[in-house]
Amino acid sequence: MQAFNAFNLLLGMSLLVFPARILGEISLLTLKVPDFVGEFGTVYPIYSLIDLLASIYLVIVLILLNIEKNINRKLYTKFVLLSFISIIFITSKFLIINSNLYLDGLIFLIRTVIIYNVWILLPNNYRYLGILFSILIGGLVALVAVGTSTFQNERINIPGFEITSSSYALGVMILLATSYLKGPLRGVVIVLGILMMIVTASRIALLLLMGILIIQYINSIKGYKKILVMLIALSLFFGAIEIIFLMRADDNNYSFLNIYESLSQILDSYSPYEKEINQQFSYVSALNGRLIAILSGIDLVQVNFPWPLGSDWAVQEGLQQRGFPSHTHSGFLQLLLKNGVLALPIFLAIIQTIRTQFQCKNICRWATLYISISLFFDYIFFVPSIMAIFLLLCSSSNEPDKF
Numbered sequence: 001m002q003a004f005n006a007f008n009l010l011l012g013m014s015l016l017v018f019p020a021r022i023l024g025e026i027s028l029l030t031l032k033v034p035d036f037v038g039e040f041g042t043v044y045p046i047y048s049l050i051d052l053l054a055s056i057y058l059v060i061v062l063i064l065l066n067i068e069k070n071i072n073r074k075l076y077t078k079f080v081l082l083s084f085i086s087i088i089f090i091t092s093k094f095l096i097i098n099s100n101l102y103l104d105g106l107i108f109l110i111r112t113v114i115i116y117n118v119w120i121l122l123p124n125n126y127r128y129l130g131i132l133f134s135i136l137i138g139g140l141v142a143l144v145a146v147g148t149s150t151f152q153n154e155r156i157n158i159p160g161f162e163i164t165s166s167s168y169a170l171g172v173m174i175l176l177a178t179s180y181l182k183g184p185l186r187g188v189v190i191v192l193g194i195l196m197m198i199v200t201a202s203r204i205a206l207l208l209l210m211g212i213l214i215i216q217y218i219n220s221i222k223g224y225k226k227i228l229v230m231l232i233a234l235s236l237f238f239g240a241i242e243i244i245f246l247m248r249a250d251d252n253n254y255s256f257l258n259i260y261e262s263l264s265q266i267l268d269s270y271s272p273y274e275k276e277i278n279q280q281f282s283y284v285s286a287l288n289g290r291l292i293a294i295l296s297g298i299d300l301v302q303v304n305f306p307w308p309l310g311s312d313w314a315v316q317e318g319l320q321q322r323g324f325p326s327h328t329h330s331g332f333l334q335l336l337l338k339n340g341v342l343a344l345p346i347f348l349a350i351i352q353t354i355r356t357q358f359q360c361k362n363i364c365r366w367a368t369l370y371i372s373i374s375l376f377f378d379y380i381f382f383v384p385s386i387m388a389i390f391l392l393l394c395s396s397s398n399e400p401d402k403f
Contacts, residue, residue: 005122009130012119015054016385017138019159023048031104034313045107054114102311105338108384115388128176131389135173139196155201165380167202171209175367204377212370272299275323290329297328301336308340312382331375353394364396
């Protein structure tokens, strides 16, 4: 059993943080990138030799071992069935009707299923500590490779992730460390994680993590001290927003004073038919661009719902017609566009999972909440590694032991 767990752990870690460049060299299937996609906001789905070997291994495990006793067999079976039903539903429109095939969503889903199923074979402690140290090792490798950098210079990403999903993966690592680790090791992992998050320069991920950690700390305090701590924490939090946003060169005009004016101007003048104007607004600042992306995404939902687009590339094509170059910067909007009416039960399942985990005081509840809240402000689910991590957090048992 120990050898079985050790092999699954090594395989899971390699699938989670394997460098994309190497995967490209050993790819069995690499999709042709549409001409309109370009570099910005693009994901290149790859099905590699490692994915094939992992797929064969999983089939052998399912057939010969009949699933390990410590696996939730009902959950496992349901996930596999729902995954393939989703594959058929989402891609059938493009395989049968549309001659222009957008199959990035299909490859993404297959790779997510593979990564998830390898990790689910592990007991809880191996699973979540393995995820924690996979992210830590990947982050350190990226940090060493890039060297010292600042907000104005290079931005690192963990192998197997892009920049924004790297930052959220590091946030998950920190929140798992607060739950699973004790003593000096916990402090070291948290400090390293925050430093690496700063170098990714993903501001929303860092601020959201700060908010979660503040809520965690306040929740642990009782009596009158809680009010004082809340006031201090709120002051530090809003001060951090000013500092973090002003450290980025593209937002030198950012301050709380001009947010309202900027947002009001866009909301009053936005039209999906004014492509050039929307492009101009989106390049003024990151805040403006994010709002243009969300407004364009909402218009695209109104046009396409309840039908699924099934592809991040198809969503990007629709946004470019409205003056924004990449994805919606909202996980909920992107999932709604990609999955159509199928996204609604997904949203309900996320809400129910968070509710159940907090009622049971699940050890992964803060990490699950962290990724769930991020879906309002960011889109990271085009990366199979972070999607698999989120599914593993959602399917965690109530009371795994601490190490």
